[in-house]
Amino acid sequence: QQPVQSPQAVILREGEDAVINCSSSKALYSVHWYRQKHGEAPVFLMILLKGGEQKGHEKISASFNEKKQQSSLYLTASQLSYSGTYFCGTEQGSGGSNYKLTFGKGTLLTVNP
Amino acid sequence: NAGVMQNPRHLVRRRGQEARLRCSPMKGHSHVYWYRQLPEEGLKFMVYLQKENIIDESGMPKERFSAEFPKEGPSILRIQQVVRGDSAAYFCASSRYRGEVNTEAFFGQGTRLTVV
Numbered sequence: 674q675q676p677v678q679s680p681q682a683v684i685l686r687e688g689e690d691a692v693i694n695c696s697s698s699k700a701l702y703s704v705h706w707y708r709q710k711h712g713e714a715p716v717f718l719m720i721l722l723k724g725g726e727q728k729g730h731e732k733i734s735a736s737f738n739e740k741k742q743q744s745s746l747y748l749t750a751s752q753l754s755y756s757g758t759y760f761c762g763t764e765q766g767s768g769g770s771n772y773k774l775t776f777g778k779g780t781l782l783t784v785n786p
Numbered sequence: 787n788a789g790v791m792q793n794p795r796h797l798v799r800r801r802g803q804e805a806r807l808r809c810s811p812m813k814g815h816s817h818v819y820w821y822r823q824l825p826e827e828g829l830k831f832m833v834y835l836q837k838e839n840i841i842d843e844s845g846m847p848k849e850r851f852s853a854e855f856p857k858e859g860p861s862i863l864r865i866q867q868v869v870r871g872d873s874a875a876y877f878c879a880s881s882r883y884r885g886e887v888n889t890e891a892f893f894g895q896g897t898r899l900t901v902v
Contacts, residue, residue: 705890714877714893715829760829762891773842774819774879774891778828 674699676763678777685751685784693746693780695761702772704737704744705762708755709779715760718746748782756784788813790880791860792894799868799901807863807897811880818861819879819891820846820853829877835861868901875899 676697683691695704703722707715719730721737721744733755737744744763748755758779764772791810799805811818816836821829831845835855846853850868855861865872875898879891 703889707893714895715879717890717892720890762829773831773834773844774881775831776821776829 674765675775676761676777678759678761678780680780681778682781683783685782687753687784687786688750689784691748691751691782693748693759693761693782694743695745695763695777696741696743697763697765699742699765701737701739701742701744702764704735705764705774706735706744706746707760707762707776708757709760710757718759751782751784753784753786756782758782790815790878790892790894792876792878792897794897795895796898797900799899801869801901802867805865805868805872805899805901807865807876807878807899808860809863809878809880809894810860811878812892815880815882815892817841817881817891818855819881820861820863821877821879823875823877823896832863832876865899868899870901873899873901 676695679694705720706718709715732749735746758781760776760779762774762776793808818835820832823829833846833853834842838857850866852864875896877893877896879893881889881891
């Protein structure tokens with residue numbers, strides 16, 4: 674089941690904040706966030722494994738609400754280098770060792786000077 | 787520690803030919819995923835493999851497409867009798883066994899397949 678991302682696209686000025694949401698209709702084991710620049714491979718940002726977990730990496734952080742089956746990616750004080758397409762990947766299931774990692778359609782983030 | 791290696795980076799095939807895409811996972815990774823990406827679109831899941839096993843191939847077309855991950859050597863995505871609609875970027879990702887920590891998946895640079 675493909676997760677749903679919103680918004681589809683967002684345009685920011687340098688220094689502004691943005692939130693990207695990812696939701697699923699099924700129970701999630703984990704949520705993965707990636708950023709892909711045009712013509713390049715997706716680059717891993719962070720993984721969230723537990724309900725209610727939050728993680729941060731410099732000015733990019735994320736939360737995972739297991740009960741709501743949702744995750745949000747927070748970008749604060751955006752920089753030009755943040756531009757790209759952000760994908761959330763979700764693993765569904767409740768146990769075991771095999772999980773299919775399925776991605777949303779992506780959110781195109783453009784940061785202008 | 788080398789990352790996920792895919793080759794070739796670019797592949798041009800005539801309609802009706804076969805395309806073979808290779809993916810060597812990161813050292814210590816036993817799970818491999820293949821995704822297809824069309825321009826300006828998302829990553830579409832194709833197949834999930836472990837060594838010598840196909841775990842989930844629900845995203846792969848039933849005809850002309852096959853994938854393997856042998857005990858030795860890289861994972862191979864094979865497309866027989868290619869058609870123009872097969873033109874896309876094909877990405878491979880690998881991750882560790884689920885029972886360990888740090889199970890994030892890392893992507894290779896992709897193979898851009900062009901069918902002429």
